Amino acid sequence: MTAQARAPLSAAAMRAQLDRAGVRFVAALPDITTSEHLLKPMLADPAIRVVQVCKEDEGISICAGLYAGGERSVLLMQHTGLLDSINCLRAVGIEGENPVCMIVGLLRNEPGVPPSHSPRYGLRIVQPILGAMGVENELLEFAGDEERIGPAIERSYERRRPVVLLVGGEPL
Amino acid sequence: MTMKRDQMLRALARHRTDEVVVAVYRAANELIHVDPSELNYTFNAAMGQASSAALGIALARPDRRVVVLDGDGSLLMNLGTLVTIADAEPANLLHCVCSNGTYETNGAVPVPGVGRASFRDLALAAGYRDARRIDSLEEWDQALPELLAAAGPVLVDLVVEPGEETWPDDFRTLHSTERRDRFIEALAGGRP
Numbered sequence: 001m002t003a004q005a006r007a008p009l010s011a012a013a014m015r016a017q018l019d020r021a022g023v024r025f026v027a028a029l030p031d032i033t034t035s036e037h038l039l040k041p042m043l044a045d046p047a048i049r050v051v052q053v054c055k056e057d058e059g060i061s062i063c064a065g066l067y068a069g070g071e072r073s074v075l076l077m078q079h080t081g082l083l084d085s086i087n088c089l090r091a092v093g094i095e096g097e098n099p100v101c102m103i104v105g106l107l108r109n110e111p112g113v114p115p116s117h118s119p120r121y122g123l124r125i126v127q128p129i130l131g132a133m134g135v136e137n138e139l140l141e142f143a144g145d146e147e148r149i150g151p152a153i154e155r156s157y158e159r160r161r162p163v164v165l166l167v168g169g170e171p172l
Numbered sequence: 173m174t175m176k177r178d179q180m181l182r183a184l185a186r187h188r189t190d191e192v193v194v195a196v197y198r199a200a201n202e203l204i205h206v207d208p209s210e211l212n213y214t215f216n217a218a219m220g221q222a223s224s225a226a227l228g229i230a231l232a233r234p235d236r237r238v239v240v241l242d243g244d245g246s247l248l249m250n251l252g253t254l255v256t257i258a259d260a261e262p263a264n265l266l267h268c269v270c271s272n273g274t275y276e277t278n279g280a281v282p283v284p285g286v287g288r289a290s291f292r293d294l295a296l297a298a299g300y301r302d303a304r305r306i307d308s309l310e311e312w313d314q315a316l317p318e319l320l321a322a323a324g325p326v327l328v329d330l331v332v333e334p335g336e337e338t339w340p341d342d343f344r345t346l347h348s349t350e351r352r353d354r355f356i357e358a359l360a361g362g363r364p
Binding site for chain 1: 213215216217218220221222224225226227228229230231232233250252253255256259260347349352355356359360
């Protein structure tokens with residue numbers, strides 16, 4: 001099946017995965033891939049607490065603090081924010097052994113084309129950098145991929161390691 | 173005026189009951205000797221991030237008071253945290269800035285903005301509920317009962333200088349994940 005023929009990600013299914021994983025807090029800085037159908041509904045939903053941050057590395061530390069206080073969370077951001085947060089991911093996520101779960105929108109990614117083959121330099125380098133850092137990451141692009149969110153969050157908390165879920169297409 | 177940092181910490185220890193204290197650099201290094209407690213959170217290995225970690229703890233545990241001992245250079249590295257914290261409105265967060273005017277751990281080079289930038293004014297402009305500057309031990313000691321009970325977020329800019337008693341930098345201890353795990357257990361143990 002071609003990429004054009006495959007159904008897009010479902011924002012409702014992504015949110016259901018977060019609920020199932022016991023996530024009650026979301027740190028977020030708007031990402032054009034996920035803003036409309038994932039972040040905005042959560043901002044209006046009193047069942048989940050969204051902490052809007054000014055810069056993405058704040059979100060990594062907020063998630064670590066929430067973990068220390070016994071709560072599960074995810075950080076929602078764009079891949080440019082991930083690149084801006086590498087030192088914090090290194091120190092707080094990996095060396096600090098914190099289960100920081102990140103949902104990262106790949107700006108201008110073309111679903112069906114591996115980010116590593118993107119004509120855009122900023123996209124091509126994301127997975128190699130995460131690989132070099134030893135950070136587990138998964139690419140979510142089409143309907144059905146949402147089901148990998150919950151298990152990835154569970155693994156992150158079990159292993160106390162960061163995980164990055166790369167969102168390669170707009171969830172609807 | 174200024175106050176000695178170790179004396180500032182000893183005053184905090186006298187008034188402390190079950191508060192979480194999140195601390196960085198020299199304040200953290202001295203805190204673990206002046207006031208050893210399983211509720212000391214010193215695992216801030218990325219500069220500027222202590223107040224963000226403290227916000228996470230404060231949101232997770234609204235039943236507990238969280239005091240963060242930030243640094244002036246550290247806060248300058250993460251100034252947006254003031255707006256983030258004000259927007260999140262953690263009523264249980266007391267944000268203290270140990271202002272010594274230098275990057276003390278990195279060679280005592282002056283921080284930018286000494287004598288110009290006001291953390292008190294920045295915090296108030298960001299939307300903190302209250303903010304003040306304290307430069308004497310006597311005033312700090314007298315204000316602590318009120319500060320530890322006040323609805324936050326509140327910022328206190330503490331004008332400090334190195335204390336009489338110092339200890340070698342011990343980042344291995346400060347950033348130990350084993351100690352962090354004991355912190356998590358201790359905090360969970362106090363859950364109502």
